[in-house]
Amino acid sequence: MTEYQIVEPGQEALLRDGTIKLHGPDGFEGMRRAGALAARILDEIAPMVQPGVTTAAIDDRVRELTLAGGAVPATLGYRGYAHSCCISINHVVCHGIPSEKTLKDGDIVNIDVTPLLDGWHGDTSRMYLVGDVPLKARRLVDVTYECLMIGIEQAKPGNRVGDIGAAIQAYAESNRYGVVREFCGHGLGRLFHDAPEVVHAGRAGTGPELRPGMFMTIEPMINLGKPPVKMLSDGWTAVTRDKSLSAQFEHSIGITEDGCEIFTLSPGGLHKPPYA
Numbered sequence: 679m680t681e682y683q684i685v686e687p688g689q690e691a692l693l694r695d696g697t698i699k700l701h702g703p704d705g706f707e708g709m710r711r712a713g714a715l716a717a718r719i720l721d722e723i724a725p726m727v728q729p730g731v732t733t734a735a736i737d738d739r740v741r742e743l744t745l746a747g748g749a750v751p752a753t754l755g756y757r758g759y760a761h762s763c764c765i766s767i768n769h770v771v772c773h774g775i776p777s778e779k780t781l782k783d784g785d786i787v788n789i790d791v792t793p794l795l796d797g798w799h800g801d802t803s804r805m806y807l808v809g810d811v812p813l814k815a816r817r818l819v820d821v822t823y824e825c826l827m828i829g830i831e832q833a834k835p836g837n838r839v840g841d842i843g844a845a846i847q848a849y850a851e852s853n854r855y856g857v858v859r860e861f862c863g864h865g866l867g868r869l870f871h872d873a874p875e876v877v878h879a880g881r882a883g884t885g886p887e888l889r890p891g892m893f894m895t896i897e898p899m900i901n902l903g904k905p906p907v908k909m910l911s912d913g914w915t916a917v918t919r920d921k922s923l924s925a926q927f928e929h930s931i932g933i934t935e936d937g938c939e940i941f942t943l944s945p946g947g948l949h950k951p952p953y954a
Contacts, residue, residue, distance in 0.1 A: 680874075680886040690797070690868070698865060698873050700891030705798075705867060706932055706939065709893060712800030713930050713941025715747040715793045720804045721946045724953045727806040729783045733765040737776035740791055749793035752801075752870050759914065764790040764803075771899050771907050771916040771924045772861055783809035786819055788926045792870065799866045801895050802942035803928040807951045814902065815923055821853050822900040822925035823950040829878065829896045833931055833938040839874050839885030846898050847879035856905035858924070861916065863895040866930060890935050897928030 683697040687704045701709075722743055726736055741762035744751050751762035766774035766788040767781070774788075781787065790803035805819045825846045832841040842863075850857045863876030874886045878898040903922025910917060918924050927950070930941045943949070 692868050708798035709941045712795040712798040716800035716802045717942045717944050719743045719791050721948050729809050732778050733776040737761050744793045749795035752792040752794040769918045769921050773914045781808045786815050801930050818902050819925045823927050825898045826927040837888050840880045841882045843877045843880035844882040850900050856901040858899035863897045865894050867893045888933050892933040895930050899926045
């Protein structure tokens, strides 16, 4: 049985105990600030995503912007991870590690940031197009963004987590794309990863009920080919098993009395590429 926990104002000692946390106005305000910073970081790095730029240089800039915003990168030191963001290129599904690898013309890139601001996590990712990107890759990126927003439409009181995944899966598969199952969205707030798990495929009407005060990410990973992924030897990087392209978008949201609030909307209107 799903258990819910009401988070009291100023409550610091939250445990990753399987309960779904329900937050009040102070939580929403904290998540708005953290989410706004995360979205602003993704806006500001957009001009850097060009052929010849290293992913390490982008990571350095993410760290600078995060610290300048009064936050720290939640990924830095998380389970031994040594970088301030994840940068996933082409067939990398998620958790790509920044390095001296340079971006190339035609690449598609996901950049995932999570500033921790005043105890709240603003978690979001966005796709970027590098130079002249082939039409089939652009189409994958467009559909993946549409999957995100279709999932968010289901995020309202009285629905269930399974309604989100079912809507995403139906739309992705209608376009003959594969939906990754091995990684999912998650609850967040003062904890980086918490209940519930938000799988981006499934059956409508199943899973925990969505209630006002729940915070979560929705972050579909959609493959041009089949759904399965495999992990590389570094223990972080996940790639498509068939080496097909993969795309992802992510927002952090809060369930309200009549729908949901997106905390990580781009302040500059840079919701999906192209961003020029």
